[in-house]
Amino acid sequence: MAERNLLDAFDDCIDRLAAGQSIDDCLRAYPQYAARLQPMLETGALVRRAQASQREVTAAQDRVRFQISQAVTQQPSRREQPFRRLSVLVAGLALVLIVGLGSGALAQNSLPGDMLYGFKLTSETVILSLSGNDSIIAERFEQRRIEEAARLLELMRTENVRFAGQVQAIGGSIWRVANLVVNVESETPGSSEVNIGDQIRVDGFTTPQGELFASQITLIERNTDEADPTSTSVPTIAPSFTPTNEPSLTSTPTATPTNTLTPTHTLTATLTNTPTPSPTLSVPPTATICSPNKPSNWVSYQIQTGDTLSGLAARTDASLAEILAVNCLSDARLIIVGQEIFLPRTPTTIASPTPPPVGNDNGSNNPPPSNGGQGDNVNNDDNGGDNSNSNDNSDDNSNDNEDNSGHGGGSDDNDNDDD
Amino acid sequence: MIVIILPDIPAEDRLLAQARQGDQTAIMEIYESYFPPIYQFLRLRVGNKDEAEDLASEVFLKFVSTVRGRSAPNVSLRGWLFQVARNELHAHYGKNLRFPTTTLEEWMPAASETEPESQFIHNLSVERSRYALRMLVPDQQEVLILRFGQALSLQETADIMGKSVSAVKSLQFRAVDTLRQIVGQIKMETDHG
Numbered sequence: 001m002a003e004r005n006l007l008d009a010f011d012d013c014i015d016r017l018a019a020g021q022s023i024d025d026c027l028r029a030y031p032q033y034a035a036r037l038q039p040m041l042e043t044g045a046l047v048r049r050a051q052a053s054q055r056e057v058t059a060a061q062d063r064v065r066f067q068i069s070q071a072v073t074q075q076p077s078r079r080e081q082p083f084r085r086l087s088v089l090v091a092g093l094a095l096v097l098i099v100g101l102g103s104g105a106l107a108q109n110s111l112p113g114d115m116l117y118g119f120k121l122t123s124e125t126v127i128l129s130l131s132g133n134d135s136i137i138a139e140r141f142e143q144r145r146i147e148e149a150a151r152l153l154e155l156m157r158t159e160n161v162r163f164a165g166q167v168q169a170i171g172g173s174i175w176r177v178a179n180l181v182v183n184v185e186s187e188t189p190g191s192s193e194v195n196i197g198d199q200i201r202v203d204g205f206t207t208p209q210g211e212l213f214a215s216q217i218t219l220i221e222r223n224t225d226e227a228d229p230t231s232t233s234v235p236t237i238a239p240s241f242t243p244t245n246e247p248s249l250t251s252t253p254t255a256t257p258t259n260t261l262t263p264t265h266t267l268t269a270t271l272t273n274t275p276t277p278s279p280t281l282s283v284p285p286t287a288t289i290c291s292p293n294k295p296s297n298w299v300s301y302q303i304q305t306g307d308t309l310s311g312l313a314a315r316t317d318a319s320l321a322e323i324l325a326v327n328c329l330s331d332a333r334l335i336i337v338g339q340e341i342f343l344p345r346t347p348t349t350i351a352s353p354t355p356p357p358v359g360n361d362n363g364s365n366n367p368p369p370s371n372g373g374q375g376d377n378v379n380n381d382d383n384g385g386d387n388s389n390s391n392d393n394s395d396d397n398s399n400d401n402e403d404n405s406g407h408g409g410g411s412d413d414n415d416n417d418d419d
Numbered sequence: 420m421i422v423i424i425l426p427d428i429p430a431e432d433r434l435l436a437q438a439r440q441g442d443q444t445a446i447m448e449i450y451e452s453y454f455p456p457i458y459q460f461l462r463l464r465v466g467n468k469d470e471a472e473d474l475a476s477e478v479f480l481k482f483v484s485t486v487r488g489r490s491a492p493n494v495s496l497r498g499w500l501f502q503v504a505r506n507e508l509h510a511h512y513g514k515n516l517r518f519p520t521t522t523l524e525e526w527m528p529a530a531s532e533t534e535p536e537s538q539f540i541h542n543l544s545v546e547r548s549r550y551a552l553r554m555l556v557p558d559q560q561e562v563l564i565l566r567f568g569q570a571l572s573l574q575e576t577a578d579i580m581g582k583s584v585s586a587v588k589s590l591q592f593r594a595v596d597t598l599r600q601i602v603g604q605i606k607m608e609t610d611h612g
Contacts, residue, residue, distance in 0.1 A: 007589060011588050011592075014573075018566075039599060040595045043602060044566075044595050044598075045567065046602070047552065050545055051545075051568055052458070060468065060472040063472065064454065064476040065450065071484070183429060207432045213429050213433060215433060
């Protein structure tokens with residue numbers, strides 16, 4: 001249905017504009033609708049024009065700031081209420097005694113942020129101390145933290161989480177810990193000294209997008225099985241491949257342990273399976289580890305300003321899901337300029353590769369030096385570069401209301417800020 | 420040099436998590452980052468600077484008083500702030516707030532000479548853009564301010580406005596279409612006036 005597609009194209013164009021592309025970029029993406037989209041997008045751009053000047057906003061913000069900071073300092077801090085914590089402990093003890101040690105109380109299914117979650121933790125502490133800090137019980141409680149985090153992710157709730165587990169994979173800022181995908185940025189405290197295989201504690205939080213971000217990493221135990229700090233892509237499954245004929249290695253379905261299959265046979269079979277990815281994109285059979293691997297016919301590409309993964313997908317005739325999977329990305333928004341990713345082919349260029357024209361001096365505060373992306377010097381396109389357009393675009397580039405100083409042009413219009 | 424292209428959601432969530440713990444610096448940081456968009460949103464919906472400023476301050480006072488409680492934002496921080504801003508607006512002015520009540524001549528004196536449409540759009544002054552925008556029904560104004568003005572995603576906009584994604588998709592299309600007709604009308608008026 002044409003009308004539906006037009007709505008979608010228009011919607012996509014709004015996103016493109018938001019991501020820094022120009023109206024022309026968008027029209028090129030939807031040549032069949034260009035005639036209808038152009039006036040609409042130009043009209044939409046009026047909204048930015050109508051906005052208050054930076055000066056007006058800053059003045060208002062300065063006036064309101066004091067009021068807000070006053071309110072903030074008047075808020076009681078939670079740490080100043082020791083009795084509250086004590087009362088939770090007492091109530092927790094009472095609950096444990098009443099309900100019985102850990103029998104199916106409501107609280108046992110609660111999650112961080114739930115009302116009964118405090119009871120759950122308290123009852124665990126009590127049980128653990130009563131057991132004389134039994135390591136099996138402790139481990140079971142640790143496992144609960146992981147399950148809770150997984151459940152929060154499923155529910156897309158925002159809560160703080162804390163759990164411990166083994167680092168199974170590290171792919172840039174995307175880690176896998178205890179089978180959970182964790183976003184760990186390079187500046188996250190404690191993250192730099194961790195290698196694959198280490199036992200760590202993760203302090204972090206879940207987001208409404210169903211993602212998990214680490215705010216702190218604590219090394220609990222270093223992986224001593226194999227000293228292999230250089231390779232990040234080799235997972236830690238290796239130590240578990242003992243030559244004994246173990247039935248648990250189910251990755252080779254043919255190897256039934258009862259048969260007189262020589263142990264060496266299974267060993268080689270699994271070894272070839274794991275470290276080298278097969279060129280077909282099938283998921284590795286045993287582990288759920290993700291590390292980006294370039295399929296043989298794909299190319300490397302460096303993210304540029306204005307790129308979006310969905311845009312790149314469109315420009316390389318690939319599906320977004322495919323690109324996410326190959327690059328072990330959990331979220332299409334998590335790309336940064338300069339990041340290297342794999343694509344099925346070099347994307348078709350959308351902006352003309354010529355550097356921004358001389359008159360365009362808006363970019364004084366734009367750090368990325370390479371291919372400013374918005375230089376819309378249309379000169380080689382089949383798309384009818386009419387004269388009025390090239391004028392218009394210099395205007396469109398000025399996202400900043402206060403940027404008038406940079407314009408030589410006479411039609412400055414952003415600065416009158418009151419009625 | 421690393422530049423995050425799209426809204427930095429992780430940082431936002433981290434800040435919010437800290438604010439919920441009562442971290443005062445985090446709360447003030449949220450104020451510094453989000454006052455401008457909230458103010459801009461309100462500014463285009465109300466008549467003058469002072470009203471916009473008052474409402475924006477209400478929004479952040481509300482945030483400060485609720486951030487540590489149970490009704491704290493459980494969704495995206497930005498979305499929550501815009502939602503509160505919208506509620507404040509509706510509470511103060513009723514849901515059908517619509518500007519302006521004046522005619523274009525009273526609203527702004529300048530007239531322009533005859534010019535091609537695209538040129539005309541680009542030369543529309545701030546005042547005339549606001550005037551045109553305020554001729555739309557509130558829902559249409561809001562969807563345009565959020566999507567074009569504040570670059571919120573379709574999903575965020577839908578969440579803030581309490582509508583489905585597909586409803587917002589048609590709404591934004593109709594809104595721009597209507598705005599275009601209004602602009603055309605204003606152009607005619609100024610051409611012949």
